[in-house]
Amino acid sequence: MLKISLLSACKLCLLILLFPFFAICQTTYWAKLIESPSSEVIHSILLFPNKDFLLVGWTNNIPQETENLILIYCNKDGNIIWQKSLGGPFLEVGLSAISISDGNILVVGTAQSFGQGSSDIWLIKIDRSGKILWQKTYGGYDDESVSQVIETEDGGFIVAGWTYSFGNGSHDALVFKIDNMGNLLWQKCYGSTASEDIRCFTRAKNGNMIITGTTNDTTYGTVMWIALIDSSGNLLKQGKFYDSNIFLIKSDVATSITGYVSPTDIFQFGDNYLITGVTLSYFNSDKSPFVIVVNDSLELVSAVTYDFSGYISHSILYKDKIYLTGFAFNDNSKNTDVLIGSIKIPDFTFSGRLFGGSENESGYVPEVFDDTTLLVAGYSYSFSNGNSDILLLKVSDQFNLPDGRVKITKSFQNIQPFDIVRKINVLPLDFRTRLGELIVTTTNANVTDIDMKVRDLNGITFVQEPETHYKLIFSYPDELIIILPEQNYQLSDISIINILGKEVIKIPKESLDAKKYFKVSLKELPSGMYFVVSFDSKPFPIVKIH
Numbered sequence: 001m002l003k004i005s006l007l008s009a010c011k012l013c014l015l016i017l018l019f020p021f022f023a024i025c026q027t028t029y030w031a032k033l034i035e036s037p038s039s040e041v042i043h044s045i046l047l048f049p050n051k052d053f054l055l056v057g058w059t060n061n062i063p064q065e066t067e068n069l070i071l072i073y074c075n076k077d078g079n080i081i082w083q084k085s086l087g088g089p090f091l092e093v094g095l096s097a098i099s100i101s102d103g104n105i106l107v108v109g110t111a112q113s114f115g116q117g118s119s120d121i122w123l124i125k126i127d128r129s130g131k132i133l134w135q136k137t138y139g140g141y142d143d144e145s146v147s148q149v150i151e152t153e154d155g156g157f158i159v160a161g162w163t164y165s166f167g168n169g170s171h172d173a174l175v176f177k178i179d180n181m182g183n184l185l186w187q188k189c190y191g192s193t194a195s196e197d198i199r200c201f202t203r204a205k206n207g208n209m210i211i212t213g214t215t216n217d218t219t220y221g222t223v224m225w226i227a228l229i230d231s232s233g234n235l236l237k238q239g240k241f242y243d244s245n246i247f248l249i250k251s252d253v254a255t256s257i258t259g260y261v262s263p264t265d266i267f268q269f270g271d272n273y274l275i276t277g278v279t280l281s282y283f284n285s286d287k288s289p290f291v292i293v294v295n296d297s298l299e300l301v302s303a304v305t306y307d308f309s310g311y312i313s314h315s316i317l318y319k320d321k322i323y324l325t326g327f328a329f330n331d332n333s334k335n336t337d338v339l340i341g342s343i344k345i346p347d348f349t350f351s352g353r354l355f356g357g358s359e360n361e362s363g364y365v366p367e368v369f370d371d372t373t374l375l376v377a378g379y380s381y382s383f384s385n386g387n388s389d390i391l392l393l394k395v396s397d398q399f400n401l402p403d404g405r406v407k408i409t410k411s412f413q414n415i416q417p418f419d420i421v422r423k424i425n426v427l428p429l430d431f432r433t434r435l436g437e438l439i440v441t442t443t444n445a446n447v448t449d450i451d452m453k454v455r456d457l458n459g460i461t462f463v464q465e466p467e468t469h470y471k472l473i474f475s476y477p478d479e480l481i482i483i484l485p486e487q488n489y490q491l492s493d494i495s496i497i498n499i500l501g502k503e504v505i506k507i508p509k510e511s512l513d514a515k516k517y518f519k520v521s522l523k524e525l526p527s528g529m530y531f532v533v534s535f536d537s538k539p540f541p542i543v544k545i546h
Helices: 006-023
Strands: 026-035 040-047 053-059 068-074 080-087 092-099 105-111 120-126 132-139 144-151 157-163 172-178 184-191 200-203 209-217 221-229 235-243 247-250 255-269 272-280 287-294 300-305 311-318 321-329 336-344 350-356 361-370 373-380 389-396 407-415 424-428 432-435 439-442 446-449 453-464 471-475 479-483 494-498 503-507 517-521 528-534 537-544
Touching (some): 040 361, 040 389, 053 105, 068 120, 080 092, 105 144, 120 157, 144 200, 200 255, 209 235, 209 255, 235 255, 255 287, 255 311, 272 311, 272 321, 300 424, 321 373, 336 389, 336 407
Parallel strands (some): 040 092, 120 144, 221 255, 311 361, 336 361
Antiparallel strands (some): 026 389, 026 453, 053 068, 068 080, 080 446, 092 105, 105 120, 120 132, 144 157, 172 184, 200 209, 209 221, 221 235, 235 424, 247 255, 255 272, 272 287, 287 300, 311 321, 321 336, 321 361, 336 350, 350 407, 361 373, 453 471, 471 479, 479 517, 494 503, 494 528
């Protein structure tokens, strides 16, 4: 007959009672592939408060159709809850989605199968189950595209992008407002005889907005333009930034001078605005990330770039860091890998890593999952069936990932910024404003349930974050890492006990002194549930699996 001491029984009862609490303190890191026999690409992640998330992109796995917009709703572990394809006989692409104040979702994309012209802006309002509430296109006789949508305080939406159908030149920047049912309220386009677009915009003070994008300059090549507009789309101030780090590009046809300053995202930070993007590298013939800071008057405050080649797809501001993703070449390959990194404010130092396999990978969008976790979506050829499939990486904020098929191919540690504020020049700009001629069309896309599969690429690492002075990282199958407190703290013994309350491993406090972490081998333990206890913390569970 099994005998359990009173102390062991009390410990066991305490552990059983506390187990549900500990389960919700667990964070997991992983790499997954969402695949089908065809090609898929994800452009956006929409994260919900319960940590479920919606992926938005495109697929070509629908018979008799080209690319269709796809929506994939996943739980926090990356498992698919529902998935749908929307479209018609031609090209439809999903670009982003936003949560809106009534609890529903606005999906943003472009459509060729519906609307007025070659390609129109396509907005679809859905609920959390994927049911379509309304869908409309906005366009003219030619192409329109969309870069960003934000909800306004009155429940409407500001939509920004570009148009070929009307304006002042080749294609012009486009901004319009709709109400909560998609009805058009006003529309404006801005530009010159060259080509302009809007890449991103943000709210500013006094109900105004700052928009930024690119324009072609006959002298300086592709330059960034920026404008302050009011709540009705009227231009208040505008200017263009060009990089004096320009190159002579020679070919058999002609010789031209080109610069390159292209924004990807803009964020309000205190009294200033941070703009991330890509510029021609100061150190080689490739492109490098940049951060430009402007004030309310659109005056240049600072500008930095970095001594490595990399392309930013998108970035996100969280507390005092800009997290970004994109792609870069590692040192030993001609293929691209997923770039995940962070820029720390205010010193703008950069750290990050490349993740990949034997072929091309790229990251498209990052999302902050919690204080210590990032979720990145992109595409992969290395682990697919010959076409591009959806790659999901859930990594720590230090860019750690468990061992598996996706490898860390390069690390960047505290790369110092290169000050280019004296290299960025600001020129006056006189874009003309014209009223648009958008036609709104109610659409009826085909909705198809699809059956994409999730495949694990990298094993799961569990991170327990209890109410304790320690932090534990348990990496399957047989190692426990105890991260010790940095501050001066009176350490105590740490014990690992089994489900019966019996101590199976003891770590004396003397073994922990003057160390930042301590590794514990679990190789000799049989499979089962164990608990870590110390004098100054609650017990919490770990699991040993062979």
